[in-house]
């Protein structure tokens with residue numbers, strides 16, 4: 001827990017930083033008088049109340065346009081002019097809850113320092129939203145070697161502990177203590193514990209240049225991580241109301257908790273498993289589970305964590321997600337429609353028999369993700385060449401021009417810019433992404449892809465072959481958080497044609513950045529995007545995009561053609577749609593409240 005003194009020191013530092021930023025801003029405003037930069041109001045105090053975003057957007061002063069071939073997305077975030085504060089796109093005021101709870105998340109990802117996909121965004125967004133509601137929230141994260149330490153405020157070594165850990169010796173697995181270091185810091189204001197072996201010269205765990213697929217065995221590393229988190233909480237005598245475990249990486253903590261740390265159920269801590277994706281469920285051999293220091297045999301029955309698919313195999317295996325489902329007091333997943341697809345459709349896959357058990361169904365909840373509206377705010381986003389919001393949308397055109405120039409596309413404000421930002425894996429509808437590309441270019445639009453994953457090669461081939469130096473198509477096969485921000489800001493349409501999608505964040509980011517989402521009707525996409533030509537719905541279902549069913553190219557073409565026609569023939573209606581979308585509430589507000597309701601429902 002953070003002491004009052006530490007909190008005061010942090011607030012003082014924050015204050016100093018803000019003062020320094022304000023001084024810099026005032027200087028930049030004075031030096032810009034008469035120069036071809038942003039026009040500024042006279043008094044800085046007035047600027048803070050009513051910022052100069054419109055002027056920034058109206059003249060393109062202050063924008064340093066990209067040079068041909070420049071990796072412009074690698075530039076440092078803009079510090080001057082100061083991003084716009086306030087405005088219509090701000091998140092609604094946060095409600096504070098009475099009787100704050102103590103929540104600890106155990107997770108493999110946390111944006112922005114350890115983000116691979118939506119899991120990282122969700123952990124940070126939800127943690128910040130619950131903090132803002134007045135709860136005590138901490139995140140426990142592996143201290144990956146590749147973490148950018150400069151983005152962790154106040155990083156300090158907290159303590160070393162001994163964690164029981166299985167290791168191979170002479171063909172057998174034995175258990176011994178592994179000295180483990182726990183660090184503490186803050187990421188975007190959210191307290192974080194970072195956990196790793198103390199001596200990483202003899203141990204590969206969490207080493208390497210990537211979050212996943214570093215130079216370590218993932219199963220061994222996350223099993224150890226689960227045990228280490230529980231051991232630390234026990235040693236430091238922390239007794240949170242809820243441990244929220246994210247996906248299979250953290251699920252074993254629920255099995256260990258009831259087996260080792262709270263076998264009689266007397267401690268108050270209760271457990272929640274949040275399923276972000278059932279595509280990966282964490283299969284492990286029983287002897288491998290012994291890396292936790294606890295024999296896997298303890299869990300090897302159908303009613304516990306035995307993977308039914310392996311019955312009769314030698315050896316039979318365990319499944320950590322199943323263990324989490326059985327051993328947690330509540331299970332959540334990230335949208336109501338995905339929850340229904342899991343319970344009643346095919347989304348549960350082989351876990352269907354587990355989800356058929358009434359006692360497990362009744363503790364399963366679908367809560368729609370939000371997005372972190374501080375991180376994703378076009379009015380203040382320092383990664384954008386120009387800012388904008390629903391009431392002052394002019395900056396969006398500058399963002400489009402900037403991206404067209406930067407990527408070497410034909411610079412034409414009238415061409416619809418269609419974008420995909422995605423992991424490139426079968427789940428994301430690879431063939432439909434390709435269909436969207438071909439159709440957009442055929443119809444005279446522009447297409448930009450930012451993506452990476454197993455299905456890279458097909459897109460690399462297109463990028464280096466048919467679409468090399470194409471004036472209307474750019475395929476960036478890479479991961480770049482900064483370029484992603486610029487693409488959302490520049491895009492007219494964002495396509496999300498997933499085969500299945502537990503929630504999906506890109507369509508919500510698109511709404512916030514004034515790009516119209518075009519999605520396949522599945523999971524969370526069906527809960528957040530409603531067709532402009534669809535039946536009139538209530539305020540919870542604003543007609544905000546284009547939706548298609550089916551999974552063939554023709555289905556996608558139908559929706560894409562409608563979008564391009566609307567863009568080309570009814571610019572005023574298109575602009576109104578973009579602006580209305582930017583006003584929609586896609587924040588964590590409502591969803592954080594739903595999570596708090598579930599936390600309370602399981603609290604002892």
Ligand code: ADP
Pocket residue numbers: 116117118119121421422423450451452478479480481484503504505506507
């Ligand atoms: P998933 O978690 O299945 O990847 P989501 O839609 O829930 O999908 O979240 C994806 C997140 O990852 C979004 O924030 C999106 O902007 C980001 N993202 C996906 N691919 C890339 C990429 N190549 N570069 C930068 N950000 C990406």
